[in-house]
Every structure is written in structure tokens, then in C-alpha cells.
Amino acid sequence: MFNNDxxxxxxxxxxxGASLIILLFVAMPFKYMLGISEAVSIAGxxxxxxxxxxxMLTVYTTYKIRWSLKWFFGAVAAAFVPFGNFLxxxxxxxxxx
Numbered sequence: 001m002f003n004n005d006x007x008x009x010x011x012x013x014x015x016x017g018a019s020l021i022i023l024l025f026v027a028m029p030f031k032y033m034l035g036i037s038e039a040v041s042i043a044g045x046x047x048x049x050x051x052x053x054x055x056m057l058t059v060y061t062t063y064k065i066r067w068s069l070k071w072f073f074g075a076v077a078a079a080f081v082p083f084g085n086f087l088x089x090x091x092x093x094x095x096x097x
Contacts (some may be wrong), residue, residue, distance in 0.1 A: 006096060009061040010089050013078070016054040017085025019047040024082055054079055 027043035030036040055076070062072045074091075078084035 005061050005064045006092065009057050009075075010092060012050075012054050012057050013075070013085040013089055016047075016050045016079060017083065017089075019043070019050045020079075020082060020085075023047045051079060 023040070023043045027039040030039035058072065058075045058079075061067065062075075067075075075088060078088040
């Protein structure tokens with residue numbers, strides 16, 4: 001999967017999507033239910049780093065494989081929706097075999 005630009009993008013999308021899920025469904029409950037605010041600090045910083053890398057890779061992949069604007073904006077929008085990157089990955093897998 002790492003052997004081409006689209007494969008690297010898919011891996012980064014899954015990592016970024018997983019970090020959002022961890023931030024929302026693990027770190028946030030730790031902060032507000034258990035009072036462990038460090039969980040959000042750590043998960044938030046990691047998610048922010050992965051988000052920036054994901055956005056840079058989205059621009060690079062769009063340029064490199066000549067994605068249409070529909071795919072570009074879909075990839076950007078998927079980063080803001082919980083489980084969005086997982087749905088995007090499935091769509092990419094079926095569309096670009």
C-alpha cells in the first residue's frame with residue numbers, strides 16, 4: 001500500500017481519522033468524565049500534527065495523480081467528520097483499483 005502516492009495518502013488518511021476518533025471518543029470523555037485533561041492535550045497535539053500532514057498530503061496527492069476538485073474537497077471534508085476518512089478510504093479503494 002505504501003508503494004505509490006495514493007497508497008501513502010490512504011494510510012495517512014486512516015491515521016488522521018483514527019486520531020480524530022481517539023480525540024473525540026477517548027480523550028474527551030477522559031477529560032470531562034474523569035477529569036484527566038492531559039488526555040486531550042496529548043491526543044489533541046497528535047491529531048493536530050497528523051491533520052497538518054494529511055492536508056499537505058491531500059494537496060500533494062491531488063497534484064500528483066491529477067485528482068478532480070470533487071476528490072480534493074471530499075478529502076478535505078472527510079477530515080472534519082468522525083469516521084469520514086474511513087468512508088473516503090473505502091471510496092478510493094473501490095474507485096481507483
